[in-house]
Amino acid sequence: xxxxxxQSYSLRKAKDKIFLAAVSxxxxxAVLPLIALLLFVVFxxxxxxxxxxxxxxxxPVGEAGGGMANAIVGTMAIVGxxxxxxxxxxxxxxxxxxxWGKGKRGFFIRYAVDVMSGFPTIIxxxxxxxxxxxxxxxxxxLAGGFALGLxxxxxxxxxxxxxxxxxxxTLKESALALGVPEWKVMLSVVLRTAWNGIxxxxxxxVARAAGETAPLLFTAFNNNYWNFxxxxxxxxxxxxxxxxxxxxFSEWNNLAWAGSMVLxxxxxxxxxxVRKYSKRINYG
Amino acid sequence: xxxxxxxxxxxxxxxTALLLAASIxxxxxxxxxxxxxxxxxxxxxxxxxxxxxxxxDPVRDQYGALxxxxxxxxxxxxxxxxxxxxxxxxAIYLAEVSQSRFKEWLATMVDLLAAxxxxxxxxxxxxxxxxxxxLSMMSAGVLLAIMILPTITSVSREVLQAVPLSLRESARAxxxxxxxxxxxxxxxxxxxxIIGSTILGLGRAVGxxxxxxxxxxxxxxxxxxxxxxxxxxxxxLANEFAEASSNMNFSVMVEIxxxxxxxxxxxxxxxxxxxxxxxxxxxxx
Amino acid sequence: xxxxxxxxxxLKAWFDEKQALHGxxxxxxxxxxxxxxxxxxxxxxxxxxxxxxxxxxIPGARAAGRILVDGQxxxxxxxxxxxxxxxxxxxFQKPTPFPTMSIYENVIAGLxxxxxxxxxxxxxxxxxxxxxxxxxxxxxxxxxxxxxxxxGGQQQRxxxxxxxxxxxxxLLLDEPCSALDPIxxxxxxELIHELKNSITIVIVTHNMQQAARVADETGFFLLGELxxxxxxxxxxxxxxxxxxxxxxxxxxx
Numbered sequence: 001x002x003x004x005x006x007q008s009y010s011l012r013k014a015k016d017k018i019f020l021a022a023v024s025x026x027x028x029x030a031v032l033p034l035i036a037l038l039l040f041v042v043f044x045x046x047x048x049x050x051x052x053x054x055x056x057x058x059x060p061v062g063e064a065g066g067g068m069a070n071a072i073v074g075t076m077a078i079v080g081x082x083x084x085x086x087x088x089x090x091x092x093x094x095x096x097x098x099x100w101g102k103g104k105r106g107f108f109i110r111y112a113v114d115v116m117s118g119f120p121t122i123i124x125x126x127x128x129x130x131x132x133x134x135x136x137x138x139x140x141x142l143a144g145g146f147a148l149g150l151x152x153x154x155x156x157x158x159x160x161x162x163x164x165x166x167x168x169x170t171l172k173e174s175a176l177a178l179g180v181p182e183w184k185v186m187l188s189v190v191l192r193t194a195w196n197g198i199x200x201x202x203x204x205x206v207a208r209a210a211g212e213t214a215p216l217l218f219t220a221f222n223n224n225y226w227n228f229x230x231x232x233x234x235x236x237x238x239x240x241x242x243x244x245x246x247x248x249f250s251e252w253n254n255l256a257w258a259g260s261m262v263l264x265x266x267x268x269x270x271x272x273x274v275r276k277y278s279k280r281i282n283y284g
Numbered sequence: 285x286x287x288x289x290x291x292x293x294x295x296x297x298x299x300t301a302l303l304l305a306a307s308i309x310x311x312x313x314x315x316x317x318x319x320x321x322x323x324x325x326x327x328x329x330x331x332x333x334x335x336x337x338x339x340x341d342p343v344r345d346q347y348g349a350l351x352x353x354x355x356x357x358x359x360x361x362x363x364x365x366x367x368x369x370x371x372x373x374x375a376i377y378l379a380e381v382s383q384s385r386f387k388e389w390l391a392t393m394v395d396l397l398a399a400x401x402x403x404x405x406x407x408x409x410x411x412x413x414x415x416x417x418x419l420s421m422m423s424a425g426v427l428l429a430i431m432i433l434p435t436i437t438s439v440s441r442e443v444l445q446a447v448p449l450s451l452r453e454s455a456r457a458x459x460x461x462x463x464x465x466x467x468x469x470x471x472x473x474x475x476x477x478i479i480g481s482t483i484l485g486l487g488r489a490v491g492x493x494x495x496x497x498x499x500x501x502x503x504x505x506x507x508x509x510x511x512x513x514x515x516x517x518x519x520x521l522a523n524e525f526a527e528a529s530s531n532m533n534f535s536v537m538v539e540i541x542x543x544x545x546x547x548x549x550x551x552x553x554x555x556x557x558x559x560x561x562x563x564x565x566x567x568x569x
Numbered sequence: 570x571x572x573x574x575x576x577x578x579x580l581k582a583w584f585d586e587k588q589a590l591h592g593x594x595x596x597x598x599x600x601x602x603x604x605x606x607x608x609x610x611x612x613x614x615x616x617x618x619x620x621x622x623x624x625x626x627i628p629g630a631r632a633a634g635r636i637l638v639d640g641q642x643x644x645x646x647x648x649x650x651x652x653x654x655x656x657x658x659x660x661f662q663k664p665t666p667f668p669t670m671s672i673y674e675n676v677i678a679g680l681x682x683x684x685x686x687x688x689x690x691x692x693x694x695x696x697x698x699x700x701x702x703x704x705x706x707x708x709x710x711x712x713x714x715x716x717x718x719x720x721g722g723q724q725q726r727x728x729x730x731x732x733x734x735x736x737x738x739x740l741l742l743d744e745p746c747s748a749l750d751p752i753x754x755x756x757x758x759e760l761i762h763e764l765k766n767s768i769t770i771v772i773v774t775h776n777m778q779q780a781a782r783v784a785d786e787t788g789f790f791l792l793g794e795l796x797x798x799x800x801x802x803x804x805x806x807x808x809x810x811x812x813x814x815x816x817x818x819x820x821x822x
Contacts, residue, residue: 012464015461016464019463019466023377024381025373026369026373026377027377030370033397033430040408044411089304089307092301093304093305093307096298096302096304096305100628102628109308112308115549116311118548119549120544122518122544126319126541127314127315131318150311154308170661175678175682176623178679178683178732179655179679179737180683181651186297188682193667195669211401211403213401238401242403245407260404268399271396272392
């Protein structure tokens with residue numbers, strides 16, 4: 001009897017050991033790709049990154065010294081446009097949902113936000129193409145910004161709603177009790193108190209939008225030259241990286257790595273900083 | 285001081301906020317209507333047969349979406365087969381096993397995987413994965429597995445953490461080992477949420493575009509071999525949408541977008557129902 | 570005969586379908602402290618929140634009846650609740666300094682949000698309000714520091730200073746000491762004695778000793794009705810109603 005017990009116990013112990021080894025291994029395998037990916041980006045990217053990358057325009061195959069200067073500016077312009085379009089909708093939409101969105105209308109809007117956040121991003125590119133490119137009859141930074149803005153809206157709306165809901169009711173009431181109109185209370189007390197958290201969400205949305213390629217393929221399209229008009233085809237880092245990546249020329253492939261390194265560096269920098277920062281959010 | 289005066293500011297403010305909020309479902313509806321409207325030609329011409337037909341020859345105006353649907357689902361399911369054991373294992377490790385400080389670092393690393401742009405995954409896939417598997421269904425599946433790992437891991441982890449501590453403690457008190465505790469008292473209540481996280485991963489894989497486009501081979505054929513090139517709904521859109529040569533071709537492209545959208549919405553809807561039951565509604569992912 | 574500042578006639582209040590007040594009639598005298606006591610859920614908070622129309626800030630809440638302040642009905646159809654609140658200030662149970670603002674900014678928040686400009690004017694208002702709230706000497710060197718850095722009692726006096734800065738004629742205090750220690754409570758009670766020389770005070774409290782110490786008149790609420798109202802001494806020594814007697818002798822609530 002006693003023998004049986006200890007035997008089965010040692011079997012159970014062994015099973016436990018196997019289980020622990022399996023999940024630890026799984027955890028290891030889950031981070032391996034990230035490490036491999038970062039190593040590749042850093043080593044391949046650093047090899048072909050130089051100052052010309054940041055100041056020069058793309059050059060034809062065979063000509064050294066090509067860069068992504070116009071694509072860097074283009075990405076900034078497109079993401080800037082996207083923010084201008086999505087911030088008011090996201091922040092006021094989130095505010096409305098948090099304060100007045102309890103009823104049927106709120107449910108409906110929240111539902112739309114939620115479903116939209118799961119759309120494949122290329123769908124927004126197609127929507128923007130049908131709405132703006134077909135009507136303006138040309139690819140443009142505007143169409144690209146519109147598509148990226150649509151991707152940002154659900155993120156910003158959700159974050160804003162959650163952050164505003166975390167602002168204590170009593171804070172809003174104390175401001176109302178001072179005889180301040182509600183709209184001023186919303187802007188100067190409620191939004192201001194929630195601002196750090198909202199800002200975090202906005203930055204994450206911006207980082208995400210800056211890394212999008214598919215919605216730009218047939219909206220902003222691409223451009224090998226400087227362009228400062230918002231109604232013209234505009235280069236972006238991601239589309240440029242894509243074109244270089246699938247090209248058969250190794251020097252262009254190298255430029256794709258260099259671009260990836262800059263882009264990944266920026267995105268990870270924003271993501272990590274914002275995550276650290278958001279842990280310190282305090283509503284008093 | 286008089287107390288009589290109408291304050292118009294509040295009405296204006298509330299109306300503005302409501303209009304901006306309402307613009308979201310408005311855009312949502314507009315998007316759906318526009319997709320349906322622009323695909324009407326294809327919808328009317330091919331009807332339901334479109335999704336069961338595998339002929340694809342734009343030059344002769346022959347269209348069938350089956351190769352793309354097949355490619356999308358086979359590559360996504362391949363991704364799930366690889367990513368679910370790893371992601372779930374990693375989630376169990378993070379939520380149940382690890383006590384070390386290394387754990388927070390690991391969780392952050394996995395979350396950072398989600399922040400990396402799709403096009404960079406594609407570039408990396410071309411350098412690391414396609415040399416092994418070629419431009420093929422398999423490459424797409426492996427790359428997608430890596431891309432959906434963070435989703436599965438972080439959602440499963442949240443689900444596991446939502447299981448009350450008392451359930452674990454009562455199993456431990458009976459002398460159960462860690463594995464038995466997890467098997468008997470943690471996994472059963474978390475099961476529907478874990479399935480939800482898997483389906484959420486599926487939704488992500490189905491909608492993923494750039495990385496798949498770069499490694500899947502882009503050939504509209506249904507092949508029994510996973511090592512053969514294939515095509516997916518999102519990839520055909522990325523490659524051919526802007527190049528549509530005729531009205532019919534364009535309309536067909538829009539219908540493919542509509543099919544892709546319908547699949548992801550359906551999948552995400554089911555997933556969220558399962559996950560929400562466990563960790564509550566308002567989460568940012 | 571003292572002048573009546575607030576006359577409440579047939580005040581009823583609801584939260585959605587649930588009625589919280591069933592026809593309250595009360596007359597509150599100018600420059601006196603009036604206490605409202607009663608067990609939890611008796612409607613005493615709802616009552617004072619009606620006095621500056623804060624009650625309706627809660628979604629689904631509504632009120633009916635008449636509340637005359639200096640003879641003017643604050644439920645009148647043309648009345649803007651924002652302007653009512655500027656005349657009738659309020660301080661809440663939990664101290665609520667605005668977390669993004671310094672002590673100084675907190676005090677002048679009401680003035681600034683209502684469009685008052687000019688540094689000298691604001692500086693003067695800040696100092697005066699902090700003095701009236703007996704906080705000036707403790708914070709005058711730290712005005713730029715955040716308001717949430719103060720102790721609980723100081724935070725509550727900061728909130729009183731903030732409410733006083735907009736120069737209200739009435740100050741409503743909704744259980745202002747329930748989150749505070751006895752020493753801070755003592756300071757706020759002293760402050761109430763000072764303040765009632767210049768303004769009318771209505772205080773809700775669950776602490777009967779506090780009502781006895783600070784109030785000139787006291788009303789006892791039970792289940793949304795005003796059971797008894799009169800001079801504080803009378804209520805506590807010779808209550809007319811059996812239910813009041815039961816409550817103040819600690820037999821329920």
